[in-house]
Amino acid sequence: MKAEKNQFTKKEIQSKLEYYCAYQERCYKEVEEKLYSFSLNLSEKEEILTYLIEHNFINEERFAQSFVRGKHNYKFWGKNRIVNELKFRNISSRIITSALKEISEENYLENFHKLAEKHWNNITERKGPKKNKKFVDFLLRKGYETHLIYDKLNELNN
Template sequence: MEYYCSYQERCYKEVEEKLYTFSLTSAEKEEILTYLIENNFINEERFAQSFVRGKHNYKFWGKNRIINELKFRNISSRLISIALKEISEETYLENFHQLAEKHWNSITERKGQKKNKKFVDFLLRKGYETHLIYEKLHELDN
C-alpha cells in the first residue's frame, strides 16, 4: 500500500476502496490506513492540491467540475478552497479562452443555435462557469 500511495497521490477514499479488494479484517484495514496517514502516505490536502493542478493544467477542467469531483472523493470544503488556490485566476481564464476558441473553431456547423448549443454544452461538461461561457459565446458569435 505504501507503493500504491507513493507513485500517485491518493485520497483516503481511494485507498479505502483499494483495501476492500483484499481479504482483510476491518481492524487490519484501519491499522493500515492509520499507518499510511501517520507516515504521510495519505495527505488529503496534498492530494487535493495535486488533483486541482493536474485536472486543470492537463485536462482543462473548470472549477465546477473539479469541486464536484473532489466532493465525490469526500474532500472537505475547507481543503477544496485551499486547493483551488493552486490555479491563478490569470491561468484559469487563459486556459478557458484557449479551450473555448479551439472548440468553437472545431465545431463543423455554421453559425446558429446548434453550434451555440454544442459550444455551451462542451464547456459546461468541462466545468466552467455559465457567465464565462455566455460572455465568450457572445464574443465569438458576433
Template sequence: MKTNKSAFSLKEIYSKMEYYCAYQERCYKEVEEKLHSFSVNSSEKEEVLTYLIENNFINEERFAQSFVRGKHNYKHWGKNRIVNELKFRNISSRIITIALKEIPEATYLENFHQLAEKNWNNITERKGQKKNKKFVDFLLRKGYETSLIYEKLKELEAGS
C-alpha cells in the same frame, strides 16, 4: 494464474499500500477501496489506514492540490467539474477551497479562452442555435462557469 489477494500477510499489505500511495497521490477513499480488494478485516483496515496517514502516505490536502493542478493543466477542466470530482472523493469543502488556489486566476482564464476559441473553430455547424448549443454544452461538461461561457459566446458570435 490469478493470485488470491486474501493470501497476503499484513506486512505485505503494508508494503503494497505504501507503494500504491507513493506511486501517485491518493485520497483516503481510494486507499480504502484498494484495501477492501485485499479482503482485510475492519480492524486491520483501520490499522493500515492509520499507519498510512501518520506516515504521510495519505494526505488529503496534498492529494487535492495535485488533483486540481493535474486536471486543470492537462485535461483543461473548469472549477465546477474539479469541485464535483473532489466532493465525489469525500474531500472536505475546506480542503477543496485551499486546493483551488493552485490555479492562478490569470492561467485559469487564459486556458478557458484558448479552449473556448479552439472548440468554437472546430464546430462544423454554421452560425446559429445548434453551434451555440454544442459550444455551451462542451464547456459546461468541462466544468466552466455559466457566466464565463455565455460571456465568451457573445464575444465569439459578435466576432464571426
C-alpha cells in the same frame, strides 16, 4: 504462508499500499477502496489506514492540490467540475477551497479562452443555435462557469 493468490500477509498488503500511494497521490477513499480488495478484518484495515496517514502516504490536502493542478493544466477542467470530483472523493470543503488557490485567476481565464476558441473553431456546424448549443454544452461538461461561457459565446458570435 499464502493460502490463495489473493491472500497476503498484513505486512505485504501494507507494503503494496505504500507503493500504491507513493506512485501517485491518492485520497483516503481511493486507498480504502483498494484495501477492501484484500481479505482483512476491520481492525487490520483501520491499522493499515492509520499507518498510511501517520507516515504521510495519504494526505488529503496534498492530494487535492495535485488533483486541482493536474485536472486544470492537463485536462483543462473548470472549477465546477474539479469541485464536484473532489466532493465525490469525500474531500472536505475547507480543503477544496484551499486547493483551488493552486490555479491563478490569470491562468484559469487564459486556459478557458484558449479551450473555448479552439472548440468553437472545431465545431463543424455553421453559426446558429446548433453550434451555440454544442459550444455551451462542451464547456459546461468541462466545468466552467455559465457567465464565462455566455460572455465568450457573445464575443464569438459578434
